[in-house]
Amino acid sequence: MTHYEYDVVIVGAGGAGMRAALESSQRSKTAVLTKLYPTRSHTGAAQGGMAAALSNVEDDNYEWHVYDTVKGGDYLVDQDAAEIMCREAIDAVLDLEKMGLPFNRTEDGKIDQRRFGGHTREHGAAPVRRACYAADRTGHMILQTLYQQCVKQKVEFFNEFYVLDLILSKNPQSAKKGAKVSVTGVVALELATGEIHTFSAKSVVFATGGAGKVFKTTSNAHTLTGDGMAIALRAGLPLQDMEFFQFHPTGLYGLGILLSEAARGEGGILRNSEGERFMERYAPSIKDLAPRDVVARAIAREVREGRGCGPKKDYVLLDLTHLSPEHIDEKLPDITEFARTYLGVEPHTEGVPTYPTAHYAMGGIPTTVNGEVLRNATETVDGLYAAGECACVSVHGANRLGTNSLLDINVFGRRAGAAAAAHAAKAPQPSMPAHAAARVVGIVERLLAGTGDASSPRPGDIRSELQEAMDRDAQVFRTAESLTHVQAKVPGLKERFARATIQDKGRRFNTDLLEAIELGFLLDLAEVILAGALAREESRGGHFREDFPTRDDKKFLKHTLAYATPTGVTLDYKPVVITKYVPKERVY
Amino acid sequence: MRTAATKDASTKDAATKDAATKVAATGEVATFEVILKIRRNNPEASGEHEAGAGYWQEFRVKVHSTERILDALHTIKWEQDGSLTFRRSCAHGVCGSDAMRINGRNRLACKALIKDLHPSRPITIEPIQGLPVLKDLIVDMEPFFASYREIMPFLMPSGDAPKRERLQSPEQRARFEDTTKCILCAACTTSCPVFWTDGQYFGPAAIVNAHRFIFDSRDDAAWERLEILNDRDGVWKCRTTFNCTDACPRGIQVTEAISQVKRALATHRV
Ligand SMILES: Cc1cc2nc3c(=O)[nH]c(=O)nc-3n(C[C@H](O)[C@H](O)[C@H](O)COP(=O)(O)OP(=O)(O)OC[C@H]3O[C@@H](n4cnc5c(N)ncnc54)[C@H](O)[C@@H]3O)c2cc1C
Ligand code: SF4
Ligand code: FES
Numbered sequence: 001m002t003h004y005e006y007d008v009v010i011v012g013a014g015g016a017g018m019r020a021a022l023e024s025s026q027r028s029k030t031a032v033l034t035k036l037y038p039t040r041s042h043t044g045a046a047q048g049g050m051a052a053a054l055s056n057v058e059d060d061n062y063e064w065h066v067y068d069t070v071k072g073g074d075y076l077v078d079q080d081a082a083e084i085m086c087r088e089a090i091d092a093v094l095d096l097e098k099m100g101l102p103f104n105r106t107e108d109g110k111i112d113q114r115r116f117g118g119h120t121r122e123h124g125a126a127p128v129r130r131a132c133y134a135a136d137r138t139g140h141m142i143l144q145t146l147y148q149q150c151v152k153q154k155v156e157f158f159n160e161f162y163v164l165d166l167i168l169s170k171n172p173q174s175a176k177k178g179a180k181v182s183v184t185g186v187v188a189l190e191l192a193t194g195e196i197h198t199f200s201a202k203s204v205v206f207a208t209g210g211a212g213k214v215f216k217t218t219s220n221a222h223t224l225t226g227d228g229m230a231i232a233l234r235a236g237l238p239l240q241d242m243e244f245f246q247f248h249p250t251g252l253y254g255l256g257i258l259l260s261e262a263a264r265g266e267g268g269i270l271r272n273s274e275g276e277r278f279m280e281r282y283a284p285s286i287k288d289l290a291p292r293d294v295v296a297r298a299i300a301r302e303v304r305e306g307r308g309c310g311p312k313k314d315y316v317l318l319d320l321t322h323l324s325p326e327h328i329d330e331k332l333p334d335i336t337e338f339a340r341t342y343l344g345v346e347p348h349t350e351g352v353p354t355y356p357t358a359h360y361a362m363g364g365i366p367t368t369v370n371g372e373v374l375r376n377a378t379e380t381v382d383g384l385y386a387a388g389e390c391a392c393v394s395v396h397g398a399n400r401l402g403t404n405s406l407l408d409i410n411v412f413g414r415r416a417g418a419a420a421a422a423h424a425a426k427a428p429q430p431s432m433p434a435h436a437a438a439r440v441v442g443i444v445e446r447l448l449a450g451t452g453d454a455s456s457p458r459p460g461d462i463r464s465e466l467q468e469a470m471d472r473d474a475q476v477f478r479t480a481e482s483l484t485h486v487q488a489k490v491p492g493l494k495e496r497f498a499r500a501t502i503q504d505k506g507r508r509f510n511t512d513l514l515e516a517i518e519l520g521f522l523l524d525l526a527e528v529i530l531a532g533a534l535a536r537e538e539s540r541g542g543h544f545r546e547d548f549p550t551r552d553d554k555k556f557l558k559h560t561l562a563y564a565t566p567t568g569v570t571l572d573y574k575p576v577v578i579t580k581y582v583p584k585e586r587v588y
Numbered sequence: 589m590r591t592a593a594t595k596d597a598s599t600k601d602a603a604t605k606d607a608a609t610k611v612a613a614t615g616e617v618a619t620f621e622v623i624l625k626i627r628r629n630n631p632e633a634s635g636e637h638e639a640g641a642g643y644w645q646e647f648r649v650k651v652h653s654t655e656r657i658l659d660a661l662h663t664i665k666w667e668q669d670g671s672l673t674f675r676r677s678c679a680h681g682v683c684g685s686d687a688m689r690i691n692g693r694n695r696l697a698c699k700a701l702i703k704d705l706h707p708s709r710p711i712t713i714e715p716i717q718g719l720p721v722l723k724d725l726i727v728d729m730e731p732f733f734a735s736y737r738e739i740m741p742f743l744m745p746s747g748d749a750p751k752r753e754r755l756q757s758p759e760q761r762a763r764f765e766d767t768t769k770c771i772l773c774a775a776c777t778t779s780c781p782v783f784w785t786d787g788q789y790f791g792p793a794a795i796v797n798a799h800r801f802i803f804d805s806r807d808d809a810a811w812e813r814l815e816i817l818n819d820r821d822g823v824w825k826c827r828t829t830f831n832c833t834d835a836c837p838r839g840i841q842v843t844e845a846i847s848q849v850k851r852a853l854a855t856h857r858v
Contacts, residue, residue, distance in 0.1 A: 037729065039772050040675075040683040097753040100743030100806065102761060102768050109755030134768075140682060141768065148742040192722065221677040254654070257680045338680060341699060342654070460666030503670030506632045509723040512670035 001437065002197045006031045007424035009186055009201035010417070011163045011228060014041035015139070015409035016388025017207035018146035018155075020371075020417030024205075025155045027421040031199065033161040033188055035223065035514075038147050042209055042221045043409065046139020047260035047335060049116060049131030050096075050406035052089035056110045057129045062086045064121055065130065067581060069404060072118040072291050073362075073397020074541035074551065075583035076241070076559065076576055081369050081393045083579070085404075085411050092410040093132050101145040103134050114331075115265040118291040118401040124588075127289055131403045136260050136334045142406060160191035162514055164440045165231060166204065167432055168384075172236040172375040173563065181375055182382035184430040187440045191514070194507030196444065198436050202427040203420035206232065206365060206373075206386040207413065214522050214529065215358035215475070216467035219248055219258035223518075228390040230521035232365045233528065237375055238561040238572070240392040241363035242525065243532035246400055246542045247476050249295035251357025253315040255342055259335045259354060261402045264288045266331050269319045270299065271351060272307040278316075283588040290588045293399045293542045296356040300476045303355070310353060317351025356476055360400055362542060363532075364392035366561065366574075371416025377561060377574040383423055383430075387416035394559065397576075398541025447516050450501030457496040459516040466493055466519075466526060478533055479547045487530045494523050528562045531569040536560065553583050617652040622707040624649060624660055626672070627714040629721050634671070642721070646710065651702050657690055657713065658697040674725040681837055684773030688725050689714040694775040694835040716778035718787065732774045735790045739798040739816055744809035760805040767800040767845050769838040776832035776842050788821040792832040792842045795823055799845040802858060810858045814849070823849050 007028035010017050017032060024030045034041070053060040065086040070077045097103060097111060104112040113129040121128040134141040150157070165187040172181045185200040208228030212220025233239055249270070250259040264270075270288055272278050282298040283290035290298075299316050308314050320328055320336070325348045328336055336347040345352050364386070366374040371385040388409045395408055450456060469489050473482035497520060504512035538552035539545050558573040624647045633639040647668060649660045658676055665672045675685040679698045686697040690713055691705055697713075705711050719727040745754070770793065777783050777791035798817055802810040817823045823846055832842040852858050 036677055036683075036685070037733075040677050040685050042678060042683070044771070045678050045680070045682050094753055098743075098745075098749050100801075100804070102765070102804070103753075105756055105758045105761055107758065109757050109760075111753050137769065140771070144768070144770075151737055152740075152742040221683065222679055223677045255680075334682075341701070342680070458666070458670075460670075504673070506630065506634065506671070508631045509673050509726055511673050512665070 001195055004031065004197065004199045005429055006199060006201050008203045008205065008420045009033060009199050010205045010207060011186060012041070012207035012209060012388070012390070013038035013157060014207060014209050014388060015043035015142050015146060015406065016413035017205070018150055019410050019413030020205050020207060020387055020420065021155045022146065022149055022153060023414055023417030024421040025153055028424045031156050031158060033158045033163050033186070033199065035160060035162045035191070035227070037159050038150070038157060039143060041143060042224055043406070044140045044143040045219070045221065045258070046142070046406055047136040047258065048262035048265070049114065049133035049138050049403045050093060050142070050410070051116065051119060051130050051401070051403035052093040052132055052407065053086065053130060054090055054093060054111060054113060054132065057106060057113045058121070060121060060128050060130055062089065064123060064128070065089065065119070067123050068119050069395060069401055070397070070581045071124070071586055072401040073399055074586055075553070075557065075581070076244070076394065076397030076540060078394050078577040079579040079581060080577050081395045084369050085395045085407060088411045089407050092407060092414070096142060096145055096410065099145050099149050101134065101141050103132055114262065115289065116402045117261050117264065117289045117295070119403070127286060131262070131265065133262070136262055136332050139406060142410070158188070161188045161197070162191065163188045163227070163231065164443070164517060166235045167436045168235055168381065169430070172381065173565065175375075177379070180382055182430065183384040184432045185436070187437045189440065189444065189514070191509055194510055196437050196440055198432055200430055200432050202424040202429060203383045203385060205371065205416050205420050206390055207388045208390045210361045210389040211522070211525050212358050212361070214467070214470055214526050216464070216471040217251060217256040217355070218358040219251055219256055220358065225518035225521050226361070226390070226525045227518065227521050228386065229364055230524045232373070232386070233524055233564045236563070237373065237381070238366060238563050239363060239528055240366035240559050240561055240574070241394060241532070242361070242528045242562060243536055243560060244362035244398050244542045245358060245529065246292055246360040246362060247296040247356040248292055248359035249299050249356050250318050250354040252338060252342055253353035253355050256357035257338050257342060258357065258359065259318060259338065259352065260332070261292070263318060263320060263332055263335060266327070267323050269322070270295070271317045271319050272302045273309045273313065274307060278302055278307070286588045291399055291401065293544070294588060296476050297544060299354070299356055315353040315355045318354045319351045320347045321349055321351070358475070360405060361389055362392070362394070362396045362398065362400055364390050366559075367391050367393055369393060369415065370419040371412055372419065377572065383427060385416040385420050387412040398543060443517060443520070444513065447502050447513055448505055457500040459497070459500050459502065459519050462493050462497050462500060463519050463522065465489070466522060470526060474530060474533060476544060478543070478545050480534065483530055483534045487534065490523065490527055490530070497523060524564065527569050528564070531571060532560045532562055535571055557583060617654050619650055619652050620707065621648055621650055622660065622702060623647070623710040624664070625710045625712045626724070627712075628724050630671070631723050653703050655702055656698055657700040657702060657705070657711070658686060660702060661697060673723045682771060684771035687716050687773040687775040687778070687837075689716055694779040696773060696775070696837045699837055716774060718778045718784045719774070729774065731787065732777060732791070732793065735794040736772065736797055739790070739794050739813055740809065741797045741801065743801060743804065743807050745806050746808040754806045756805050764800050764803040766840055767796045769840055770796050770800070771838060773837060775835040775837060779831040779835040781829060781831065782825050782827060786821075786825065789825045790817065790822055792826070792846060795846050795849055796840060796842055799849055802849065802852065810852075814853055817849055818853055823853065826850075
């Protein structure tokens, strides 16, 4: 065990973590701890684009972008935060270009832009070209470019270090109102050796990404297990709006691999078994480019009503066949290759089988617009920051617009990194308690002990049961009955997990061990998602309750804050910041 | 140029219906059994195997015809032997974690469909070659990233940054587009016979990433990088065996990129 001391520790090296590191490492001694090599982070999987009202190809305005973000989020967006994001978007894109990002270009050499769902001009008048992109590899280019700059700046990385605990100066739930709760550091397991290390830090930034693996069908990587969110929750902090999960309409059938909305931005059309362009019925004005929650539900409904394709009638087709093959190859090379490789379908001539896939966590660790983490509706934790998909600012509200996350990670990654460095400049080096690593050591030793024989439950089984139950009962359509059904299963899964053992008893590169620990995080998060979803008796954005099919602003125009307490998940609420846009019905 | 792509959407219904019936196969999948013969290595002694000793182990796995090697590795790990160790993350060929040697060829496990690998015979799986094996299919990536860092893989423009973006025409961008696709998976470098015998050689991936900047119209440090690659451990070591190009899961024309770098050095022109 080694003890390290840094000014700033950043947890995660995806887009948000590296953008933060570029800020903080210029001003303070910064370490980036990441369970994956930075370039393996899931930001690299993002395809379609990054939104900014550059007006490079048609008239645009950041204020329209704010409006679209608020409306797309079904009015659960904090409007002050959305305004900051959309205003700073322009510089965020230009910064990336100056760092070398190879955006696609217009004929006159400027950054090219394309359409994306829910992005409009003049408050919904017509779609606007706002997404800056690099073919269908925008996230890859962002991740590579940020990593290149980190190499240039000699940012210090601890690769394959799994952060497993956050140590605060006191329990935030028992701390009195007005009392100061501050960060002291984190505990991490080094994959190569299995050693557990402590890192004392004046500022800690969580940038650990999403939690898509709570579900079975997902566009998320195997490693997106919501670690940062669950660690914060276990440390006594609240998670915000976790019931809002985005199901992306076009996952590759059976696999969940994403086919970017850019496919529809470039002219792709969804069709049912009758060949009908069914989005004309659901969103007459913007059709296939309606926001994701609307399209995902439309697909699920077509399938449910018997108009699905294939022998099981359980998917719809994404039709690109009316586009020229050259156009498809130029603008959508990667996703069309996914269709060929994984389903053996040729998008030039055939429709691609698709079904909604769990894609994005709108909720997360609640923060201010400077990334400071909240410990309740009003107070922050001194020195603790979060950014990116693991955080909830909240700029995405109940439903994130496509291209707004790559934007979010850059804008709020930068802000959190700057704020963390500024805080570290005036804070003393915290001393960590003597037994800081005890909780992690306990978890690790329990899993390593045990015989791993056939009689003890296997983490792999528990994980697939959880994921299948979540897909079945907490996906695009939810009811009190379905949610209660899966909720009733979780305690049993947790009880089995408490007895589960692993087979690999070694210390080095024990991925068996780490997968089990990640499963523990998923189980905690599932509970929070379900509690929030059950309590929210309305339908808003990505959360659709068939038993309460309309939005209820009187009762639920508020953010959920969920806490893990000794007696289970408890819920509290927090007002939505509304500045300009009064909630209206959302029609497309 | 941007919207010229559409033929007429409404006339295509017939084609779509065809498509709907054609993909009818999607949804019904056959299952069969395969044998995976995996090269293992545990840095800690276990059972009859000494610490660090390599050995082969066979696993029988039931798979679906749509599954990939990564799915089969997961089935083993989750249902048979939790100690089988490999890296992976995205599961669709974009993160570069799971390059391995499958039936003697470097591929990403998440892109290698089992049905394409002659599954009636055992499929062999080994770690990529030329980098130290740390455990089972995991190798030490540090030497690989060290070569990458040496070629200064970041934009080095001269002059003051403009207020807006630097302009670049689509044609200028097209010159280096191919090499921007690299995911640093090391499949190319570890398929290179020169790299196997001479670990000092930069290897194709580093040259690919140098190419990405050398031919970027916004960059002004092409010659600094070319100088580095002109070194005895640089591009001239390449014997144009094309293993790298065959191995690249991103379809990058690796040998062509290396040739362009050689040409720039030979002609003193970028
Ligand atoms: C397929 C796909 C396509 C997408 N396309 C778009 C798009 O076109 N436009 C858009 O705006 N958004 C898109 N998104 C969403 C967007 O890509 C993500 O929300 C965003 O990239 C998340 O970035 P991040 O930095 O928060 O997390 P990530 O990039 O996921 O990084 C998480 C980091 O945290 C580290 N980490 C996690 N847990 C730990 C731990 N316990 N200890 C140490 N380190 C840890 C990981 O190693 C990793 O480095 C897409 C998402 C997916 C899945
Ligand atoms: S060039 Fe291809 S094979 Fe080589 S590291 Fe890059 S992506 Fe992998
Ligand atoms: S797991 Fe990401 S490339 Fe294979």
